[in-house]
Amino acid sequence: MGARPFGTDINTSESEGPVVQGNLGDIFRMLQKRLFAPLPYWHWIKQAEDHRLDENNRIVSESVQEFIRLARDRMNNSPALFDQPSNLLEAMIAARDENESIFLDSELAGNIVTLLLAGENTTAHSLAWFIYLAHQSPDVLLRIREEVDRIIGKDAVSTRHEQLGELDFIEACINESMRLRPSAPLVGVEANHDTVVADVAIPKGTMILLLTRVGALKEMHFANPCAFRPDRWMTSVSESIHRKACMPFGAGPRLCPGRFLAIEEMKMVITILVKNFDISALDTPDGKSVQKRLTFTMAPVGLQLKLRRR
Ligand code: HEM
Structure with missing residues (x-):
């Protein structure tokens, strides 16, 4: 999709390998499963798919850290972006990095x-x-x-x-x-x-x-x-x-x-x-x-x- 709310083109349509979108799909599947589970069994025992969920969460979290790192680099190279962010992520970083931010x-x-x-x-x-x-x-x-x-x-x-x-x-x-x-x-x-x-x-x-x-x-x-x-x-x-x-x-x-x-x-x-x-x-x-x-x-x-x- 052309819009780049995080300033990074994830390019899910042309990527050959796994992309964050695939991990999100798996996370959704497990979210649904856990929502309807009669017992929160995963607190005591984990099946293969629960371990996969942990792995998917780790990958998404690392990807997000990378989006933030890239955006911070861009902003440090062009400090005007702190006043005029060019996307949603930059706007959130600008708010986070403000003096006395509680974010x-x-x-x-x-x-x-x-x-x-x-x-x-x-x-x-x-x-x-x-x-x-x-x-x-x-x-x-x-x-x-x-x-x-x-x-x-x-x-x-x-x-x-x-x-x-x-x-x-x-x-x-x-x-x-x-x-x-x-x-x-x-x-x-x-x-x-x-x-x-x-x-x-x-x-x-x-x-x-x-x-x-x-x-x-x-x-x-x-x-x-x-x-x-x-x-x-x-x-x-x-x-x-x-x-x-x-x-x-x-x-x-x-x-x-x-x-x-x-x-x-x-x-x-x-x-x-x-x-x-x-x-x-x-x-x-x-x-x-x-x-x-x-x-x-x-x-x-x-x-x-x-x-x-x-
Ligand atoms: C066609 C696309 C979308 C649909 C059908 C959709 C649908 C929904 C629904 C049904 C809720 C729950 C509302 C409620 O509890 O009353 C929700 C919450 C939310 N949506 Fe969307 N959404 C869409 C797109 C988006 C987009 C593009 C974003 C942001 C980029 C977004 C961000 C959120 C957030 C942050 C919440 C949680 C709000 C809260 O709990 O206060 N959604 N959405």
Whole structure:
């Protein structure tokens, strides 16, 4: 992906060997497994995959330390970056290195791991689902292309940030694909005090996993709920009082802080894709319809895309 929030191009698409992305995938799988384990057995006995998890955590942590080291070197060579950071990591380092900062190095590293875990797979899977769903509807693809050609013009990529804000139909398609295939369909919450939700008593301290996709697929909230109909997001908010039933970025005080970045990133990739390529094939290895796999995030399994230059 072109955006480099940490100033280092991880280049996951062209790397031959293992990259941090693969380690994150494994970490997610174990996160899911441990979340649903009846007992935290790994505190007493570790299986092979638990040792692999430790190894993956070590690799990610070393990679993050390396991102920080490279960024600090860049900033020390160009001190103006402390006042005008050129990416998210530099901004965090500038805050960390300020006099009297109460922000620790370990917190800096922890925040980067959080951003990698929270922002990478979620956005990539949402994009994959978007492409899959849009490709099922030729008329939607045509409208997406018409919008990109109209707003981006002759350029191969969007050249002004404001252009992304004008991509209303693409934004509606993103909302609709995230309604049908949210990449983060589980949200964990804990009751701060005794409460009652829909006639169910919830004692303080209870952990709850919210299934955010259920309400988004109810006829009472969205007519013909299983259909991919981006136009339902083109109406004014007052016409659609049920939009809050769809919460792919969560809700409340812990609402995803990366949601605007994620949508901008998706719009950038979609415009580059549509402007420069035709999708010549979109398939799975066995030719069957694409399956969902939940490993904390929900990914399409084995989706393959062939592109032809436009
Ligand atoms: C399409 C992409 C994304 C989806 C679907 C997504 C979804 C979510 C969801 C459902 C939550 C939990 C919200 C809640 O508890 O109510 C969350 C939290 C979070 N997300 Fe995202 N996210 C995405 C992209 C990103 C990006 C790009 C970043 C940052 C670079 C990010 C950073 C975070 C962080 C730090 C949290 C934890 C917030 C907290 O606990 O206070 N997310 N996200």
